[in-house]
Amino acid sequence: MRVTQVESIVLLGRYQLVRVHTDEGVTGVGEVSPMNVAVTHTLVEKALAPLVVGQDPADIERIWHRMFHTPYKLGPMGAHLEAIAGIDIALWDIAGKVANKPVYDLLGGVFREAPEVYASSMQRGMTPKVEAERAVSFQEQGYRAYKIHSATPWMYDDGFDQTLDTVREMRAAVGDDFDILVDVNNSYYPHTAIKIARGLEEYNTWHFEEPLAAHDHDGYASLAAAVDIPIAAGEQEYTRWQFRDLILNANIDILQPDVIKCGGITEFKKIAALAQTFNKPITVHNTQPTVGTLAHLHLWISTPNCVYPQEYNIEPHPLRDEWPIWQEPVLVENGRMRAPDKPGLGVELDEDVVRKLSQIEDGGRP
Numbered sequence: 001m002r003v004t005q006v007e008s009i010v011l012l013g014r015y016q017l018v019r020v021h022t023d024e025g026v027t028g029v030g031e032v033s034p035m036n037v038a039v040t041h042t043l044v045e046k047a048l049a050p051l052v053v054g055q056d057p058a059d060i061e062r063i064w065h066r067m068f069h070t071p072y073k074l075g076p077m078g079a080h081l082e083a084i085a086g087i088d089i090a091l092w093d094i095a096g097k098v099a100n101k102p103v104y105d106l107l108g109g110v111f112r113e114a115p116e117v118y119a120s121s122m123q124r125g126m127t128p129k130v131e132a133e134r135a136v137s138f139q140e141q142g143y144r145a146y147k148i149h150s151a152t153p154w155m156y157d158d159g160f161d162q163t164l165d166t167v168r169e170m171r172a173a174v175g176d177d178f179d180i181l182v183d184v185n186n187s188y189y190p191h192t193a194i195k196i197a198r199g200l201e202e203y204n205t206w207h208f209e210e211p212l213a214a215h216d217h218d219g220y221a222s223l224a225a226a227v228d229i230p231i232a233a234g235e236q237e238y239t240r241w242q243f244r245d246l247i248l249n250a251n252i253d254i255l256q257p258d259v260i261k262c263g264g265i266t267e268f269k270k271i272a273a274l275a276q277t278f279n280k281p282i283t284v285h286n287t288q289p290t291v292g293t294l295a296h297l298h299l300w301i302s303t304p305n306c307v308y309p310q311e312y313n314i315e316p317h318p319l320r321d322e323w324p325i326w327q328e329p330v331l332v333e334n335g336r337m338r339a340p341d342k343p344g345l346g347v348e349l350d351e352d353v354v355r356k357l358s359q360i361e362d363g364g365r366p
Contacts, residue, residue, distance in 0.1 A: 001024070001098070003057050006049035006087060008032075008041045008153040008208065009354060013362025015319055017291060017354075018044055018086030022052050022057055026097050029349060030089030030296025031291035033082040033261045043083035047071050052087060057094045064088055064266045080237035081263045089295045089345075096344035102283035103345055104296075107269065107302040113337040115300035117312035118145035118181065122287065124152075128166040132173035136181070142334035145179035145206065145309050146170070148362070153185035154213070160303040164199045171203040180308070190219040207232040207254055216278065220250035230254050234286035238262050240270045247278045258285040259290040259299060268299055277304045289320045294330055294347060297339045312337070323353050323366060 005021040016032040032040045042275060051066050067084045076079040093311060096103040096209070119138040121333045137145045150166050151164055152159030163182060170180055182205055193211035208262035212219045212234040224231050237243055246252045257271045273283055282305050286296050289312065298305045312332060319325045326347045330340060340346025356366050 003053050003055050006044060006052050008086075009358055009360045010037055010041055011325070011354065011357040012360050013364065014026060015288075016040055016044075016086065016112075017205060017325075018090050018350075020052070020057065020090040020094060023333055023344075024092065025328070028055075028057070028090035028093030028095075028096050028097070028344065029291060030086040030093065030264065031288060031295070032086035032089075033292075034083065035257065035261075036079055039079045040083045040086075043074075043079055044086060047074070047080075048083055049085060049291060057091050058098070060088065060091045060095065060266055063091060064263070066173065068362060070092045077238045077242065081267070081274065082261050085260045085262065085264040089259065089291070092295075092298075093344040096346075100228040100343050102277060102339060102341055102343065103265070103298040104301040104339055107265070107298060109302060111302055111304050112300070112306075114338045115297065115306065116144065116309040117332055118147060118179065118309040118334050118335075119143040119314040120147045120181075120287070120311045120312060121149060122315045124149050127159065128162060128169040132169040133164045135170045135174050135178070137194050139178050140176050142336075142355075143332075144177075144335055145181060146174075147170050147181035147183055147311070149183050149185065151184040151187040153187065155187045157187075157189050159187070162185065167200060167205055168204045170269040176204065181205070181207050183225070184199075184211050186210050186213050188212060193219070193223050197223065197229050197231075197236070201227065203228050205229055209233065209256070210235070216246060217250040220246075224251045224253060232256055235261065239267060240274050243271045243274055247275070247280060253280070255280050255282050256285040258280065258287075258292075259295045260288060261285070265295060265299065269303075272299070272303045272305060280305065280308055280341050281308060282306045283308050285308050287313050289313045289317050290325055290329075291345070293337075294339070294345050297330065297337055298345065300337075301339055309335075319357075323357055325349055325357070 150159040150163040230253035232254035
């Protein structure tokens, strides 16, 4: 079997899928993080596809190495790894279909039957009262945790911030048997992060995500040493070597790789093994609730240290809610998700919807 085409599919002008075709008619699908689709679309089609076409799709490690090292001056992070991720996930989808097994079986089999997920909000600026009401609504739907974004990203202590007021009101509304997670997207200087973290500890907040600049490993180490609340980070790291530095230098408590950013399933498994070596849990970064979540789901099922509830985007998403791109959606039931037991990732795209959405510019509607 040989790869005949690597197809980058941009939907609604801002979401990117990758489909890998073979000469035996087996195809696989992956997803790329939608941070900068114009760049990653070009990377897939111009830089990476020529390296993959003609290869045996079963040689996943060799293809990953080829995609990573041949265009090495693109740098070991960001758009390059995100583009690799889309192709890599599609290759694992093909591998599962050829073996007639779900991807999780190829990754070591079932470690947990139905991983738990937490409700992750992507909105900002809502009042503490509204956030508390949302938390109660998700609690009633069967979720046992909710994450807020409560400050201006990268504000360096100078911007919108209602973190403590929001968490105080949420805790009063949901009681003690519901976890609250806080993500402030690199908002604070170290001394402020320590103050906020100590305040969050009073309300039994579960994890405190990316309070500092992503590159401030010394600041993270000092923060982790000063407080008891678990510090989480990793959505801006893309390789096992960067996660090594998060562990050894930043002393992060909870690691957050994202399969559609960190080079796909192949690199995620290496990051997970590294994390387990240092006894670190993983709570993934996961904002795309279709193919990206599905790839994560196979990893959650098969990876021992994906032990806590994993992230799930509960905000309206066009590819899941308005124009579902898959024939049999995989959705949350009572706060948990089950992966399909079909070969590969376990779902097929709705070709009519994909064709329609691929013709729409950013901001347009079918």
